[in-house]
Amino acid sequence: MKRFLLIVALSSCALMSAHAQEYEWKHVEMDGSRTGCTSPSKDNVPQAVGTIKRGVYTAPNGKVYRRCSAAARTARVVLDAQPVMAGVKDVIAYSTETMAATYPESALSNWFIDILMAKTEALAGRKVHIGITNFGGIRVDMPKGDVILDDMLSMFPFRNTLVYVEHTGKQIRSFLELMAANRFEVLGGVRVVAEDGKLVSVEIDGEPLDDDKVYGLATISFLLKGGDGLSLDHNALYVLDFEDVQIIDAVLEHVLAETAAGRPIEYKTDGRVVIRNTKEEGR
Numbered sequence: 001m002k003r004f005l006l007i008v009a010l011s012s013c014a015l016m017s018a019h020a021q022e023y024e025w026k027h028v029e030m031d032g033s034r035t036g037c038t039s040p041s042k043d044n045v046p047q048a049v050g051t052i053k054r055g056v057y058t059a060p061n062g063k064v065y066r067r068c069s070a071a072a073r074t075a076r077v078v079l080d081a082q083p084v085m086a087g088v089k090d091v092i093a094y095s096t097e098t099m100a101a102t103y104p105e106s107a108l109s110n111w112f113i114d115i116l117m118a119k120t121e122a123l124a125g126r127k128v129h130i131g132i133t134n135f136g137g138i139r140v141d142m143p144k145g146d147v148i149l150d151d152m153l154s155m156f157p158f159r160n161t162l163v164y165v166e167h168t169g170k171q172i173r174s175f176l177e178l179m180a181a182n183r184f185e186v187l188g189g190v191r192v193v194a195e196d197g198k199l200v201s202v203e204i205d206g207e208p209l210d211d212d213k214v215y216g217l218a219t220i221s222f223l224l225k226g227g228d229g230l231s232l233d234h235n236a237l238y239v240l241d242f243e244d245v246q247i248i249d250a251v252l253e254h255v256l257a258e259t260a261a262g263r264p265i266e267y268k269t270d271g272r273v274v275i276r277n278t279k280e281e282g283r
Contacts, residue, residue: 035071036061041148042089045082050075088150093255095265099142101135104184104273108142109135111267112251113188113218116162119250120218123242124164129204130172131188131218134228137247138186147265152255156248160220166238170211175232176202184273185228188218195276220247 032038036059040048050059055067057075065071099108117131140154167175179185180194193200202209214237221241223230233239255265 035059035063040082040089042086045079049078049082052076052079085150088148088153090149091146092149092152092252093147093259093265095142095144095147097266098144099267101138101141101186103135104275105187105269105271107267107269109138109186110188110269110272111265112138112156113186114267115250115254116220116247117188117218119245119253120162120164120242121216123162123245124216124240126164126166127216128164128189128218129215130190131186132175132223132230132232133186133220134223135186136228137220137222142265147255149252152252153248156251158222159246160222162242162245162247162250163219163221163224163232164238164240164242165217165219165224165232165236166214167217167236168211169209169213169215171235172215172217173199173202173209173211175230178230182229184275185223185230187273191272191274193274193276196278200276 035050037050038048038060047060050057052058052072052075055072057065057069057072059065059071059075065075097107099111100106101109101112113131113133116133117128120131121128137158137160138155139157140151142155143151176190176192177199180192180199181197184192184194189204191201191203204215217232219232221243222228224233224239224241225231258265
C-alpha cells in the first residue's frame with residue numbers, strides 16, 4: 001500500500017535551507033488536495049488541519065485515516081504545534097497592497113530602509129542623511145490584507161542590529177561607486193543615477209553629495225564588515241552599534257505604532273535609484 005505524508009497546505013510559504021553559514025529561501029506551492037488542509041489561522045485549526053479522536057485522524061475534506069497511518073502521525077505533530085504557534089498568528093497590521101522587494105527600488109525596500117533610518121536617528125541622537133541595507137535581508141513579500149506577526153518575522157528573520165556610522169562624502173561616494181559597478185543595495189535618503197556601471201550623480205537632501213561634508217549613515221551590522229561585499233565601517237569617522245536593537249525590533253515598533261494610529265501599511269517608489277544601460281539600449 002502506498003504511504004504518504006500529510007502536507008499542511010500553505011498557499012505560499014517560505015522555506016529555508018542552511019548550508020554552513022549560507023541560507024537559501026524560496027517560495028513553494030504546497031499541495032493539500034489529499035486531505036483538504038489549508039494554512040491554519042489562530043482560530044480555525046480544526047477546519048484547516050482536521051481533528052484527532054482516539055488516534056483516528058479526520059481530515060478537513062472528511063477523509064478518515066487510521067491511528068498508525070502516516071497522515072495521522074503527521075497530523076498529530078502539526079496539531080500539537082498549534083498552541084505554541086498561536087502567538088505569531090496575531091493580526092498586527094493591514095497592508096493595502098502586496099509588496100515585493102524588487103531591484104533596484106521597490107515600495108517594500110523603501111519602506112524598510114526608511115524605517116531603519118528613522119529608528120537609527122532616534123537612537124543616535126544625530127542626523128541620519130543616508131541609509132544602506134541589503135535586499136537579501138528581506139526574505140518574503142508583504143501580503144495584501146491582514147498582516148500577522150509571522151509575516152514580519154519571516155520577512156526579517158536575521159538578527160542583525162542597527163548601526164550608526166559617520167563618513168565623509170568622499171567615502172560615501174566610494175561605496176556608491178562600488179555598488180554602481182556591481183549591484184546597488186537598498187538605499188534611503190539619497191537619489192542616485194548610474195549609467196553603464198558608473199555613478200553619474202548623487203544627491204542627499206536635494207543637494208549634490210559634498211566630498212568634504214560629514215554624513216550620518218544608518219545601516220546594519222551585517223554590512224559593517226564585509227557582508228554582501230561591503231565594509232561600511234571602512235574609513236569611518238565614528239561607529240555606534242546598537243547591539244540590543246535588531247532589525248525586527250525597529251520594524252515591529254513602527255508597524256504597531258502605525259496600526260495603533262489607524263494607519264495601514266502602504267508605501268511607494270520615488271525614483272531614488274535610476275540605472276541606465278546605454279549599451280543595452282543601443283542593441
